Amino acid sequence: MIKFTELxxxxxxxxxxxxxxxxxIPKQFMKSIRRSGFGPNLFxxxxxxxxGRPGEDCSARPLNPDFALNxxxxxxxxxxxxxxxxxxGSSREHAVWALNDYGxxxxxxxxxxxxxxxxxxxxxxLPIVLNADLVDxxxxxxxxxxxYRLHIDLQEQQIFSLQGEPIQFDVEPRRKHNxxxxxxxxxxxxxxxxxxxxxxxxxxxxxxxxxxxxERQQ
Amino acid sequence: MAGMTLYDKLWQSxxxxxxxxxxxxxxxxxxxxxxxxxxxAFEGLRMANREPWRRDCNIAVPDHNVPTRPYERRAGIAGIxxxxxxxxxxxxxxxxxxxxxxxxxxxDRRQGVVHVVGPEQGATLPGMAVVCGDSHSCTHGAxxxxxxxxxxxxxxxxxxxxxxxxxxxxxxLVRVDGHLQxxxxxKDLVLAIIGKIGTAGGTGFAIEFxxxxxxxxxxxxxxxxxxxxIEAGARMGMVGVDDTTLNYVKGRPYAPRGxxxxxxxxxxxxxxxxxxxxxxxxxxxxxxxxxxxxxWGTSPEMVLPIDASxxxxxxxxxxxxxxxxxxxxxxxxxxxxxxIVDIRPDKIFIGSCTNARIEDLRSAAxxxxxxxxxxxxxxxxxxxxxxxVKRQAESEGLDEVFTAAGMEWRExxxxxxxxxxxxxxxxxxxxxxxxxRNFESRQGFGGRTHLVSPAMAAAAAVTGHFVDVRDxxxx
Numbered sequence: 165m166i167k168f169t170e171l172x173x174x175x176x177x178x179x180x181x182x183x184x185x186x187x188x189i190p191k192q193f194m195k196s197i198r199r200s201g202f203g204p205n206l207f208x209x210x211x212x213x214x215x216g217r218p219g220e221d222c223s224a225r226p227l228n229p230d231f232a233l234n235x236x237x238x239x240x241x242x243x244x245x246x247x248x249x250x251x252x253g254s255s256r257e258h259a260v261w262a263l264n265d266y267g268x269x270x271x272x273x274x275x276x277x278x279x280x281x282x283x284x285x286x287x288x289x290l291p292i293v294l295n296a297d298l299v300d301x302x303x304x305x306x307x308x309x310x311x312y313r314l315h316i317d318l319q320e321q322q323i324f325s326l327q328g329e330p331i332q333f334d335v336e337p338r339r340k341h342n343x344x345x346x347x348x349x350x351x352x353x354x355x356x357x358x359x360x361x362x363x364x365x366x367x368x369x370x371x372x373x374x375x376x377x378x379e380r381q382q
Numbered sequence: 383m384a385g386m387t388l389y390d391k392l393w394q395s396x397x398x399x400x401x402x403x404x405x406x407x408x409x410x411x412x413x414x415x416x417x418x419x420x421x422x423a424f425e426g427l428r429m430a431n432r433e434p435w436r437r438d439c440n441i442a443v444p445d446h447n448v449p450t451r452p453y454e455r456r457a458g459i460a461g462i463x464x465x466x467x468x469x470x471x472x473x474x475x476x477x478x479x480x481x482x483x484x485x486x487x488x489x490d491r492r493q494g495v496v497h498v499v500g501p502e503q504g505a506t507l508p509g510m511a512v513v514c515g516d517s518h519s520c521t522h523g524a525x526x527x528x529x530x531x532x533x534x535x536x537x538x539x540x541x542x543x544x545x546x547x548x549x550x551x552x553x554x555l556v557r558v559d560g561h562l563q564x565x566x567x568x569k570d571l572v573l574a575i576i577g578k579i580g581t582a583g584g585t586g587f588a589i590e591f592x593x594x595x596x597x598x599x600x601x602x603x604x605x606x607x608x609x610x611x612i613e614a615g616a617r618m619g620m621v622g623v624d625d626t627t628l629n630y631v632k633g634r635p636y637a638p639r640g641x642x643x644x645x646x647x648x649x650x651x652x653x654x655x656x657x658x659x660x661x662x663x664x665x666x667x668x669x670x671x672x673x674x675x676x677x678w679g680t681s682p683e684m685v686l687p688i689d690a691s692x693x694x695x696x697x698x699x700x701x702x703x704x705x706x707x708x709x710x711x712x713x714x715x716x717x718x719x720x721x722i723v724d725i726r727p728d729k730i731f732i733g734s735c736t737n738a739r740i741e742d743l744r745s746a747a748x749x750x751x752x753x754x755x756x757x758x759x760x761x762x763x764x765x766x767x768x769x770x771v772k773r774q775a776e777s778e779g780l781d782e783v784f785t786a787a788g789m790e791w792r793e794x795x796x797x798x799x800x801x802x803x804x805x806x807x808x809x810x811x812x813x814x815x816x817x818x819r820n821f822e823s824r825q826g827f828g829g830r831t832h833l834v835s836p837a838m839a840a841a842a843a844v845t846g847h848f849v850d851v852r853d854x855x856x857x
Binding site: 180181182184186187190191192194195196197198199209215218219247248249252253254255256257258260275276277278279282283286287336337338341348349350351353354356359360363364367370371372373374375 | 398399401403404405407409411418419421422425426430432435436438447464466467469470473507509510515516517519531532533534535536538539542543544545547549581582585586612615616617637638642643645646649681702706709800801802809819821822823824827828
């Protein structure tokens, strides 16, 4: 997995609650069998004025000038500032792949949907939860300042801006550890192989109906 | 010590390792796989030279991309006209062969939407931990199972380790007392619950549905209810085991038999919340208060009873909420204050993992029987949830009821719930849909979705506008 330690970057605002994963990456792009290449279609329906098709060259498509990521001041954004319940809906990890592929490595919002939140950590993307008042303040600062940037330090769990005190944020210890180290979670879990086998043996004795279902079917 | 909730019990029984940092490893009994969220997971296994931990727990079925027109389906995979969709379904088959995983293929008589097929085959059993790379995996919680949707990285993790790394959720009880009115269904109930708690109301919770209304509900109804837990923000929804559960499971192909069945039943009888169980949050509703529901906006929480009118932005004080309301009305092309009964759908979709089981089709057929869809309806399609549902419906003559009414009878798949196949709305079209999400462009670019029950969708097909099915006279 990609490490996340520190990040400095331009902040782009997405001032809308309940942004769903259909909006982050529409379904026609989920037909890909790869993990990469989703960036040009991130927020496809907000970003372009016409309907997007898989595999099409997006550079010739008409852009929606009102959408933040299309505005020069937010070019190259690496941090997305968002509202409540970001990433709700479908479990598609393609949403996080699209953010990552575009170059967004950190989202800041008051709350997230559970599956999206979880998917972020599997892909080196840090979703930060801040209270709604702090998010409001950041929105004000982003709108007020051209080229507004933040610096995120995961080890210290702090967000630094040019003005004001650093903002502290929470992150679950295991998720933090995995992001900082770029840990291969499967390799990590396989270190528990003995415990898994021991559990499995007991579980099989207690609940034999949960095993060998394939044989039973035949 | 307080008693345990159903979720507490399921969690406890699947706990492989509780770590000091609060995270845990839980064991997975059943892994369902479909073609959209699995290719990258199999590719990950290949790249790392890893094998599935336990092959017999995996069952795959293609559903999202499959065509529903009979002439396309007759050709199997070759009949999928979109090359990307075809490749994805082909890739699922290739991966299942390579890793020796059971696949219910596109032309198999059991094929259908994964969340319909699993329970129907008895592949979902009480007390299981069930996962699938699909947010509607919460459907399987209806069986007293720990069931949740996962991302593709977790699909790979489950394949390789048989475990999932999780933090324990909090417990929420949604208790529905009394009885539902005639014509009011599990779909109306779950939409009303989402209307009450919001699409983030269940975030961080495992929801258990209880109370007399849920006890009286069929397994089909309970699956509809649990299916939309995710639209309330909860990754898991569940119902305790009772006779209804056991009667549904008994005799299904993957269900245990004989002495093993008897032992299983003894264990499954424990799968209810203890009487003194402690929930972190309790939501209460009365069944009698629930009316048929219709969503009018672009989030499932934008829902109203059939006799209501659309909200007026000027009545909303909070600026962000007013903006969201105006944005939704604008997208939907609806004037503030419009009566729900004056909304006129262009298309009708009866299908999806929410509402494409036999009971759903029966309730829609009862409404359209002896009637015809309104001239203003451009297309009304009925997409059964699986091949088994399709054959059952045909044996009852439901297909003829639908086609005589001017509706199309299709082959099973996810279809226009998310429009990954050719079934979709054109820009600006309104659809009365029995699916689960009314997000912008969900059913096709610029499409406008109204989520309703199968009976409400069928009634709207006949009249050309939404109508209260409680007033409907059977013909």
